[in-house]
Amino acid sequence: MRLLRAWLIRFGGLFSRQRRERELNDEIESHFALHIEDNIRAGMSLAEARRAAILKFGGVEAAKESYRDRRSVPFLEILGQDLRYAMRTLRKNPGFAAVAIATLALGIGANTAMFSVVQAVLLRPLPYPQPDRLVEITETNPLKRWTHNVVAPANYADWRRMNTVFRDIAAYAGVDDKRASIFDFFLTGSGDPQRLRSILVTGNLFDVLGAAPLTGRVFTDQETFGGHERVAVLSYGLWQTQFAGDPHVIGRKLLLSGKTYDVVGVMPRDFVFPGRDVQIYLPLGVQPAFFVQMRRPHMLNVIGRLKPSVSLDEARAQMSAIARRLEQTYPATNTKMGVRLDGFHTALTTESRPALLMLLAAVALLLLIVCSNVANLQLGRAAAREREMGIRRALGAGRFRLVRQLLTESTVIALAGGALGLILAMAARAALLRLAPAAIPGFAELRIDRWVILFNGLITLCAPLLFGIGPAIAASRPDTLRDRSESDSHRHRVVRDLLVICEVALSVVLVAGAGLLVRSLILLDRVDPGFRPENAIGFHLRFPQTRYPDDDHCIAAIQSIENRLRAMPHVHAAGATSSLPFQGQIYTGDATVEGSTGDYERELRHDLITPEYFHAVGTPLLGGRSFNEFDTAKSPSVTVVNEALARTYFHGADPIGRRIRFGRPSDHDPWTTIVGVVADAKQDGLDVAVQPEAWTAITQQANNEINFVLRGDGDTAVLAVEARHSVREFDKDLVLTAVAPLTDLLHDAASDQRFRTTLLTGFAGIALFLAALGVYGVLAYSVAQRTKEIGVRIALGAGLPRLFGMVLRDGLRPVAAGAVLGLAGAWLATGMIRSLLFGLVPADPVTYAFTVVILSVAAACACAIPAVKAIRVDPVVSLREQ
C-alpha cells in the first residue's frame, strides 16, 4: 500500500518539474545557510565555514540527481526526453525521415495486409459453435479415380443410420467444387425475375452447424422431404436488400421459380455457409425413397458434427468399416467405394493454403529487405552524427543511454511507418474486395480485426530491433572527438555492404519466384484450349418441369430456340451442350468400349449435344461426322468421341465404326456406334490433361437443363442481348443465367493463378526497387566520401571511362555476391512452390537467366548515377575542400 502511494506520487512528479526543482534548490540553499551559520558560530571564518559545509554535504549534483530519480519515474522521464529529441532530429532531416517511414510503411503494410488474408482464410475459426468438431465426408474410389467426391444419397442415409461417432450428419447440394452456389432460383412476382443464389439442404443442416437463426426458426428434419419443403430461410443480406429488413418477414410468401415458399427464418449477419454468396436456404425437397434407393448418382456434399469425445481418427476408422459393410451389401454400386473424413475448415482451405503460405513467406522476405534498407540509411547517417555522439559521451552519457536514445528514434520511425502501414493494409483490403473478390475463398471474411491490428503492432515494435540496434551500437561506439577529414569508417562500409548483399539476395529469391509464376502463366495461356473462345458466348437454361414435363418437350424447346438463335443477324452458329468447358460440372457414367480388355470404364465423361455444337464452340471434327437431323430417338444410337478416347482405347486406330455401350454390363444397354472423332478440347483447366469423352445427341437422350453456345461476328455483349430477346420471344418466363463470353470462362479458370502471380510480382518489384535503392545509397555515399581521392585521380590524368568503370565495379561487387547467394537461395526456396507451377521445373534456367538480367539492369542503373557523379567531379573544387 505504501509502495503504491509512493509510486503514484512519483508519477505525479513527472509534472510540474519546474516548481519542484525550485523547491529542491530552495531546500538545499537553506541547508547550506543553516550549516554555514553553525560553522561560523563555532568559530570558522566565512570561507572556511562554506568550504566545510560543502565538503560535508557531499556531491551536490549527485545528491540532486538521486533526489530527482526518486522524485519521479526516471524511465518515463528519459523516454520523454528521448522522444522529444527524436522528433526534433527527424524534423531536421525530413528527407531521411520520409524515405525511412515510407519504406517501413510499405513493408509493414504489405505484411499486415497479407496477414489479414491469412487470418481470414486459415486462422480464424469458422463462425459456428465448436467448429473443430465439424467434419466433411466425401467418397473415394480408386476405380473411378475419385479422391474426394460428392456422395450418393443412399450411402449418406446409411452412414447416418449406422454410425455412432457423429451427433448428426447433414447434406447439401447446389455448389461447385469451389463451393460457390450454382443453383439459381428466381424470385418472381414483382417486376423482373430476381436471381437468388441458393443451396438445397437437409432439414438438420442448421442443427449440425449449431447455427441459430436471428429471427424465426430453421428447418426441421421432416422438411428435408417433398411435401414439406416449401419453406425458406433467408440470409441476413437478402433480408436487408430484398425485404428492407422487414421485421414481419416471417410468414411472407415467396414465389420462387414458379413455386410458393414460406419464409420461416432469417440467419444472423455473420452466418455464412458454405460461402458468402448464398442468399437463400431451401430444403432438398426429395422423396424419402431418394435417400434409400439412389446409390448410383453422386451429388450430395456431406457435413457431420463429431460427438464430443470422439477423435477424427476414431471416426475415420468407424466410417471406413461402415463403407466396407456397404460394399459387401451392395457390390453392384459400392465396389471399392470408400470414405474420407477431413476437418471442415481444412477441407475448405486445402486449395488455397500453398499459395497463401508462399505469399506470406514472400512478404516476410520483403520486410527483411525493408529493414535492411532502413538500417543502411541509418548507418549512412551515423558518420554524420559522430560529432554529436562524441560530445554527448564527453558530457558523461553512458553507452547504454546513447543506444537507448537511438533506439527510441528508430521506434518513432517504426511507429510512424507502422501506423501508415495499417492504413495501407486497410486500403489494400478495400482494393482486394473490389478488384479480386474471387481470390478470397467464399467462407472467409476479410476484416482488419484486432488480431490483424495486434500483428501490425507486433512487427512495428520488433522492426526497430531489427534495423535499429545495429546502427545504434555502431553510432555509440566510444571514439574520441576528432576531426572528420577521413571518416569513411571501414567498419561501417563492410556492414553496409553486407546489408546490400542480403538485400540483393532476398530480392533475387523473390524475383526468381515471381519469374517462375509469370512464366507458368504465360505457358498456361499458350495452351491450345481445343475450341475457339473468341466471338462466342454461352448461357444456361433450365426448363421448369411444370411447363416442360418430359424429354420431348425439352428437345423440342431446345431445337426451337437453336433455330431462333441461328436466325439472328450476325450469328454464324448456335449449338447446345449439357456441359460447357471449365464450368466445374461434369457428367460421367459407366461405359464399356468394344474390344477393350480389362474391367469396364466407370468414369467416362458423357455429354449431350445438338448437332451444331462442335461448330459453334469451334472444336474441329477430325474424322467421320457430327450428329445430324437423321439421328433421332428411333434411329440407331450413335456417338461422337474425342481423340483422347480414341488414343486410350484404340491406340491410334480409327475409332469410327467401333462401338461403345453406355451403362454397366449388367444393364444390357444397346451398343452405340462411333460415327465421328473431334479434336481434344480442354475440359477442366488448361493445365489438366484431356480425359476421354463421348457425346450423344439430345434427340437420343435429353436433359431439362442445357447450355447454349452462340458464335457471331459482332460484339459479344450485343449477342447476349439479342439472345435474351430470342429466348424471351420463345417463352417469356425462361431466364438465361450464366451469360458470359467464352473468353471469360477461360479467363476465370486461371483467376487464382493470375491473382497470386500478380501479388508475387508486385512484391518482387518492390523488393528489387528497394534493393536497387540500397545499392545506390551505399555507392552514392562512398563516392561522396571519396570526392577528394577522385579529384586527385582526375587531376593526375585518370581516364574518365576507367574511373567510371572503377566506381561501377565498386558498386557492383556486393551485388554480384548477393546475386550468387540469392540464386542459391532461390534454388532451395522455389522447390517448395513446385505445386504452383505449370510447365516448368523450379530450377528453370530461362527464369533464372531472366532474373540475373533484370537484376543486372537494376543494379547497373543504380550504380550508374553515382558513377556519373564521380566522373563529373571537378578536381579543382574537390581538392580545395577541406
Added chain:
Amino acid sequence: MENKADVWQGTLALMVLKTLESMGPLHGYGIARRIEQTSGDRLAVNYGTLYPALLKLEQEGYISSAWGVSDNNRKAKFYELTRAGRKKMQSEARQWEQTTAILARFLEPAKERS
C-alpha cells in the same frame, strides 16, 4: 582511528524517524546533525544523502513536510512524523531488537566456551 561505517538506506530511514520522534519537527540539516551526534560520530554521513531518503519517507507517508522558520529566522523545510510514521518506527525498532537478540545468542556461546 575510529571506524566510520557506511549507512544503509533502511537504517538511515529508521534513524530519521527516531530522530523526529525524540526531537519533534526538524529541518533536514538539523536531522542530519542530530543523527551524527547520536551515533557518537561513528557514522560518516554525507549530508546530501539525507534528502533522497527524506523524499522517500515523505512519498510513503511516514513523514510530512512544511516550510517554516528556524530559530535564527531562516526559512527552512521542516519534517514531522505522521501517525503512520510513528507506528512504522515502533515496528521497525522492535524488529531490530529481535534481530540483535537472536544474533546475540549465536555469538555469546562461542565466547563462553573460549
